[in-house]
Amino acid sequence: AVVSTQSSGALIEQLNFLHMPQLGQHQFSTSDYSVCVSLNHINNFVPSFSNTSEAYSRPLRFLMESVYMAQQTTVLPGNVQVVAALTPIPLDILDMLTAHAKLNFIITITNHISKMADPHDQMTQSSTAYLAPALLETFSRLLCYTEIDSNSLKMMMDLIHRVSNYHAFGILCSLMEMFVHRMQFVKQTTHRMTMLTHFQTLYVLFTQRAGNHPQMLYMLESYTMRLLPLLNYQDHTRISSSPSGIKILSTSVEELNKLFILSAARNAGVSGNKMATNSWLKPFMDYMIQYTPAVREWSPYTLTYFPPSFKSYYCSSEQPVVYPAKNLAMMVTEEINRTMQAGAKHDFVKYYKESDHNEIFLCILLRKVVDSDTLPNYALKVTQNWTPAALKNQIRNMIDFIVLEVKNNKGTSQNIFNKIANAVNDFVFRHHMMPFDTLIFILALRKYSDQDANISLYLIHNLLVGKTQFSSRCADFVQHASPDFWRSIDWSHVHSAYHNKFPEHQYWMKKDNFAERGSGTFCLPTYYSNLCLRFVPILDIVIHRLIELPPKNCRKWLVEILRVYSRLFAYHDSPITFLHDTLFYYDVMLATEFDFEKRVLVRAYLEHLTCKPMEFLSAQFIKYLNAGENDPQNWSPSPGYFLELVNNMNDVIKSSDGPEFSHIDWRFNEFGNPVCMMLYLVSIELMCIPLPANKMSAEYLAEHRINIGSKLVDIVLNNNTGHLPELSNTLGILLSVLPVSFSKAVYRKIVEILRDNSNFYEVEGNIGGVLWNNKAQNVLILVHSFFQHCKTDKIGFLPEFITQNLNLFSTESHVVYILKLVSPFLCHLFRNPPVRNNQTLFSLYQVMLNLMSESTVSNPDLFVDYMYYIKYIYAGAEFKPLIEKHLPTLPANISSKLKFLVAGTDSTS
Secondary structure (H helix, E strand, O other), rough: OOOOOOOOOHHHHHHHHHHHOOOHHOOOOOOOHHHHHHHHHHHOOOHOOOOHHHHHHHHHHHHHHHOOOOOEEEEOOOOEEEEEEOOOOHHHHOOOOOOOHHHHHHHHHHHHHHHHOOOOHHHHOOOOOOOOOHHHHHHHHHHHOOHHHHHHHHHHHHHEEEEEHHHOOHHHHHHHOOOOOOHHOOOOOHHHHHHHHHHHHHHHHHHOOOOOHHHHHHHHHHHHHHHHOOHHHHHHHHHHOOOOOOOOOOOOOOOHHHHHHHHHHHHHOOOOOOOOHHHHHHHHHHHHHOOHHHHHHHHHHHHHHHHHHHHHHHHHOOOOOOOOOHHHHHHHHHHHHHHHHHOOOOOOHHHHHHHHOOOOOOHHHHOOOOOOOOOOOHHHHHHHOOOOOHHHHHHHHHHHHHHHHHHHHOHHHHHHHHHHHHHHHHHHHHOOOHHHHHHHHHOOOOOOOOOHHHHHHHHHHHHHHOOOOOHHHHHHHHHHHHOOHHHOOOOOHHHHHHHHHHHHHHHHHHHOOOOOOHHHOOOOOOOOOOOHHHHHHHHHHHHHHHHHHHOHHHHHHHHHHHHHHHHHHOOOOOHHHHHHHHHHHOOOHHHHHOHHHHHHHHHHHOOOOOOOHHHHOOOHHHHHHOOOOOOOOOOOOOHHHHHHHHHHHHHHHHHOOHHHHHHOOOHOOOOOOOHHHHHHHHHHHHHHHOOOOOOOHHHHHHHHHHHHHHHHHHHHHOOOOOOHHHHHHHHHHHHOOOOHHHHHHHHHHHHHHHHOOEOOOOOOOOOOOOOOOOHHHHHHHHHHHHHHHHHHHHHOOOHHHHHHHHHHHOOOHHHHHHHHHHHHHHHHHHHOHHHHOHHHHHHHHHHHHHHHOOOOOOOOOHHHHHHHHHHHHHHOOHHHHHHHHHHHHHHHHHHHHHHHHOOOOOOOO
């Protein structure tokens, strides 16, 4: 073969390799290109080779054997034996494969896993029937390639269903764990919903299964907890429109359903669809209340931030439930007295298994430990027989009991609280009675108000920041485990080392028959999960609860928790999106009450991310973030600040492949491209611009935001570089992810244009020429860009805007101008439920009728035709009363043309 001398050195080397005389005997390696070049060449350039030929199967067999074959076995956390293939194929090697080669590799892996799961296959009978860590890690990397994701993810979901049908629950759990911890950046969210539905189906199956399987149920709960916050508003809408969508809801765990509601409420608020949830909210809520009635119970502080549709549902269906139960302390005291009278030789294990007071057993233990510093010797034998549902009920009662105990001992409440906190910490980390993440999850979502809420959050603070093992676990984990798992080749070693140092003993592992596979309670393998990673979504919930409460002690607790666990956010699935949504959802509270805490919040979520978002923030904003708590709050952005933000955003939109983004692999990022990431970072900056220290009020905040929006609008309109369309597009995109108060600057600019009659020309004869000057035309371009990108709440302000400014539409030029502004977006307006009541169309009718009633119109046919267009395309007979009211006031030549707007449908009308 002749190789061109103009080819690069690497290409020449690879071409020469392909034409080696003894290519079939070459020893492959995963550290060079040889196996990839061979596989690609055979797949794409040698059609004579079939997929079963030796030339094809040899390199593919080598790749497979490198990730699932080894001479030795190793033990995973949970005491599960697997093949000791620990090093996955590096991402650089996988990147060299063509799309066809990757798909063939995925097919080979899925077939191998399916054979392992098949109970009739000999592979399943071996003692190492679980998946090798390298195989699972390589599989997850292959599934993240965007060029094949539609096919590969479908194969993944088919494999999960096959494995589930085989009842190979160890392998099934491994695949689900891989999906949750390694495929969180997959952009096809429909697969998340499919997986959530599968989680709930399995949960019901194992709940009804003889002997139960607490570990499987616990893992399914943690997987669901991790995926639910990743759903966006479109996902919730898609779920509601699907007959099977409601199946993602839990029928037994009230906290998971509360998490779904919190996520849906936040998404509805941030997406601008605060009223659009009415169509699906009630059936979903009724379904959840049917199975988990406690989802109707919310702290009043949490309910304050819910969108109107959520509030109206709870107000209409609220059934007051008073808890903590006032008689809980009395029940505990009576039960303790009863056991003391029974004597030490009584069979308490059997007693509490059959007793009606079994549900308050943790409360009894807590009182005993607080009073005597000793744990009864029968305690652990009682707890090890609990099902996950029973454990959760025990924890809820214990939390209510703690709140009552602290309240009822006001004089010594701090001393009592310290003893209780130490006892609970021992329950978790010393006696392993309950998972720590489950405890905090339930504690954070319990319905309390006023002093009760402060007690529960103070307990959370004490368990997270006080003398607890959890903070030391997190410190060790973040020191050794890289968040960039796709670049790591030794994750399995780090994972095992962490679990060896901090073994996660759970209450179900105390059973004598737990390790026996035939008992139904055998241990499942753990490849990625640990307490630190499971706790990340729970930490988000805790932070939101601390923001919602009145800012007394909560400010201090929030700052301390953020500072201790800030490095944990490097493992967050969507940290920048979550930060943006938090600033948006709690906008008023954070802007007026939490200035310093807000800065700590931003730093905590951004400064440890491997995509280094802090490098893309402006210098002025970084200086503001780093200011101390006692520094005077006097940052007011300089005149060039907003110009720099807009220009930087515009540059990224025009060219998103700059060298500053070269360190980011967008396949493993919450955003798919630099534009989305920069959009959220710029919006975070703008939402964090502080109010003046003497004007910290919600009333001034709205005006402050409009002023910021006005500066952005003026920058675009005053630009003299000839880039108005692209800058308008940039501003429209930016305003779409900001609170609605920023967008009102656009409406204010429209008013400014309409009030200045010098911007408009008089109409002479038929309208065919230019009716306004360049200034008005530029605003028209900007508004069109804004409407193109904005969300429902921002464009939903349009009818109110027109109604408030009817007096400005006094000439034909003015009316034609507003019609030009609105007309291209009538379809968009009509599709959105919040404005589907035709308020915008009604206001346009009002404008045109007022014009034709009060002045001589040169072009009445223009407005008559437009009104007929609205009737027949959108409104129907909706505005018949309005037309009938105005017809007598119109000139005869116009009223005769409009009479058919109110005519009947019969032929004589």
